[in-house]
Amino acid sequence: MSESRTQDLSDSSAEARKPVRSGKSSATIYDIAKLAGVNPSTVSRALSKPGRVSAKTQKLIEDAAAQLEYRVNPFARALPTGRTNTLALIVADITNPTFFGIIRGAESTATARDYTLMLAESAESADTELTAARRMLTTVDGLILASPRMDDARIRELAREKPVVVINRQVDGVPSVVPDVNKGIGEAVRNLAANGHRKVAYVAGPPQSWMTTRRWEGVKAACEWSHLECVQLPSSKPTVDGGRQVARDVVASGATAVMTYNDLLAIGLMQELQAAGVQVPDRISIVGFDDIFGADFTTPALTTIRSPMTACGTEAAALLLEVLHGAEEVSPALQVETELVLRGSSGRLLASGHPA
Amino acid sequence: MSESRTQDLSDSSAEARKPVRSGKSSATIYDIAKLAGVNPSTVSRALSKPGRVSAKTQKLIEDAAAQLEYRVNPFARALPTGRTNTLALIVADITNPTFFGIIRGAESTATARDYTLMLAESAESADTELTAARRMLTTVDGLILASPRMDDARIRELAREKPVVVINRQVDGVPSVVPDVNKGIGEAVRNLAANGHRKVAYVAGPPQSWMTTRRWEGVKAACEWSHLECVQLPSSKPTVDGGRQVARDVVASGATAVMTYNDLLAIGLMQELQAAGVQVPDRISIVGFDDIFGADFTTPALTTIRSPMTACGTEAAALLLEVLHGAEEVSPALQVETELVLRGSSGRLLASGHPA
DNA sequence: CGACCTTTGTCAACCGGTTGCCAAAAATTG
DNA sequence: CAATTTTTGGCAACCGGTTGACAAAGGTCG
Structure with missing residues (x-):
């Protein structure tokens, strides 16, 4: 034998x-x-x-x-060398469709390069995130943080131990992959202007989100360029429910077009407006962000600014592998393009929107 | 600190x-x-x-x-003992919302018990699935297969090396977690009967899917019990697009109520019917399966038979940990309940549906 | 107070690869 | 063909824990 x-x-x-x-x-x-x-x-x-x-x-x-x-035997190899051929990915919320693309992209790149991906979620908690990161850091060669909730200092601290790449965030000295929101926002705002809208509301995400600030600034700049008025409205939480709750404020604002921090808010907002008898897009146009799974299930289907999340995942993993394989200088912040996906929830303003 | x-x-x-x-x-x-x-x-x-x-x-x-x-140092510990405190989960498709709940459930149970979850996807390919399983098996303590695509023999082969738990499938000698479809189906069919429907169509999933057979059998049995006529219709693929394609056959079948293998099919079907001017639910009622993310985004929102996917993930991980911690006898097939989620896509038949 | 049984801590081998150092073998050269 | 350089392969230490065997110390009992 x-x-x-x-x-x-x-x-x-x-x-x-x-x-x-x-x-x-x-x-x-x-x-x-x-x-x-x-x-x-x-x-x-x-x-x-x-x-x-x-x-x-x-x-x-x-x-x-x-x-x-x-x-x-991976353990026997890892023991003397420290190399594990494993990457970790931490996302804020596994059930948030925004992250699906990231997960898939990172997974496929990792697998293609003969790495294995370990996944953890932080459940939107900075503490959980840090704990998970610390735990995994001992086991993996590198770490990808998607929309991290912890502060810059902690991220840098982690990055001192092992290579780290962040997605949807910029942290000094840590390589990152972020969507360049301006192109998509520009397209969206020009489209709204062309359709007769004069006032745009931006429904913000969580204050601690790095991304919501970037998006608001992009919207503000594009509106100035197109001579549109714009206003920011806070939301209670970046979910469908949060979108429903903000509907009254949206109507009260007098804006005829709304851009929201993410698609979930947009969908909730649309549901609530329709329930209140406000026609979308005839009275109010809605533009979301991300083009998540299900964005085209609604009636009308949601116009949205697509962030190539799969590409973010792919690029982040590739970037990390580059660093791991000894590339000294890597581009500190990789940009991926966004684009407007025009569907039915935005369009020409019919009933003149703000006669007051 | x-x-x-x-x-x-x-x-x-x-x-x-x-x-x-x-x-x-x-x-x-x-x-x-x-x-x-x-x-x-x-x-x-x-x-x-x-x-x-x-x-x-x-x-x-x-x-x-x-x-x-x-x-x-996990490697130093794993080397002599073989224990890694790591579980693997392989899903057929990371972007299919059906799996989100499973992933989250498994992840949370694993983390709670101080295990780490490694995730891989098979991209719907039996070969990729097997490769991923083999690769991960050397590194983890146990394996969870969600809706596996490979055949029983290979699953049993894997199970001989390390503990394995399957979800949405039954394999002799391998512990499993499967939704018991009958309760939810029974509720749905009784509801349809009470609303005046006399003929139900079941839109099937992929022929190699273990689940589609179970669901069809459940529908058939429930329809017999309620003295409803029922018919099975094949679909090209279990996606939104597949749902659109099957719409003609559905109408041609003369059924006034449709149950579909999954929610994606149901959503596609509803979109196509509405585009063709067929009122949902007035002329045709639609009932999906799974209650995926986005099932309530449609107009009308989708009536569906919810499978507690998060519970499946939780239970599967718990079962696996039990086996790992030396439980000799574990229940071979754990059942979780399904339930009808009544929304707007099903209801009373208005225009008498089958006068022919 | 000595025989005997526990408890507690030490020693050393082992898990399965990796790698620096060195010697043997092969190839190159004058 | 001997001298020298280059390849190639072997030895042994090491990565950082775990664990069986055993000795020393402490406790119990007749």
Whole structure:
């Protein structure tokens, strides 16, 4: 039942191709060494360092490894080297569709590069986030933080221990991937202006969100450019429910077009307006942010400024891998483009909106 | 901010609270041993095996550990023991909202029990799924497969190496968590019957899906019980688009109520019917499955049979942990209840539906 | 007070790779 | 063909915990 030196047995019978070992524990480089008749360290070199071993020895070892169905023990490798071929991704809320794309993008890039992704969520809590980050940091090669809730100082602290990339945020000295909101916002505001709107309301996200500020500033700038009036309205929480609650304020503001911090707010707002008999888009146009899953389920379908979340995930993982593979200088803040996705919730103003 | 013996030190100077070590690498049990004046193996016992060490030594060691901000090196621990405190979860499609709940449930249970969750997706491919499973299996203590696409034999093969739990599937000899569809289906069909419907169409999912068969059988049985006619219609794919495509067949079938394999199909179907001028629910009632995120964004909101996906994830993780912690006998197939969520897409039949 | 049983702590081997150092072997060169 | 350089492979230490075997110390009892 034991390994070694089956090589020169002609593999006549069917079980000759079965791995020689029978126990459930997997083969080690020592088994390979015995089978191939070389030293374990030679096996180690053949399998990790390329070109450090003669071609025929290499072949001998690879064949033996294949025969034994050898798979490297990640822990044994990680112990001396510290390398784990694992990345961590922490998101604020697993059920928030904004993050789905990020998760998928990061996962696919990681897998493609033979890394494994570990996922954790912070449940929107800065403390939980930090705890999770600390815990995972001991196990992974690098960390991706998507829309982190903790403060800059802590992020930098983590970044001193292992490479960190942040998404939807900028932190000095930490590489990041952020959507460049201006293009999408510009398109949206120009479209609103062209459709006769003169006043735009921006429904803000959580005050501590870095992104809501960027978006508001983008909206403000684009409105100035197009000579539109604009006003910011706070929201209780960035969810469908929060969107419902802000509907009264929106109507009271006299704006005929609304842009919201995210699509969830937009959807809730639309539901509430429709329930109150306010036609969308005839009386009020609505533009969301992100183009989340389900944004086109509504009637009318939601016009929104799409952030390429999958690309964010992909780029963040790629950036992290670059750093891990020794790139000294990486672009500190990678921008990805946003674009307007025009659907039914925005359009020409019919009933003249602000006669007062 | 820091733990350990800062209590009786007046925390005068700022660096008094800093850990004693200066380098970036973290403390080991040897550092603790030196600081506490005991042998490293004593430290190991104090920190893992309870009651194996005298109370005062225990305290000494714990204080030293806290002072050094010691955190165990998972690799060093995993190497001799094989335990990693890590679970793997493989889902068919990260962007399919059906899995969000599962992911969140599993993640929260794992974290609560001090395990970490590793996530991978199979992109709906049985091969990718198997590859991912094999790769992760070397690294984790156990594996959760959500709606696996590979065949029973391979699942059993994996289960021989490490504990496995499947969700939305039953495999002989492998513990599983499956929604019991009958309750929800029964509620739905009774409701349809009470609203005057006489013929129900079931839009099926992918033929290889274990679940679509269960649901069809449930629908068939419930319809028989309520003396309703029922018919099964195939779909091209279980997505919004697939739902649109099946709309013609639905109308042609003469059914006045439709139940679909999942909510995506239901949403697509509703969009297409409305586009064709067929009133929902006045002419055709629609009932989906799962109650995914966004099911209530549509107009009318979608009536659906909710599967408690979060509970599935929670239960699966808990089951797996039970097995890992030595429970010999675990219930082979855990059932979770489903329930009807009544919204606007189903209701009383107005125009008499099948006069032909 | 000595025999015997616990409790507590120490020693050393081990998990499975990696890697610096060195010697043997092979290839190159004069 | 010997001398020198370059390859190649072997030895052994190391990563940081865990654990069985055992000794020392402490406690109980006749």
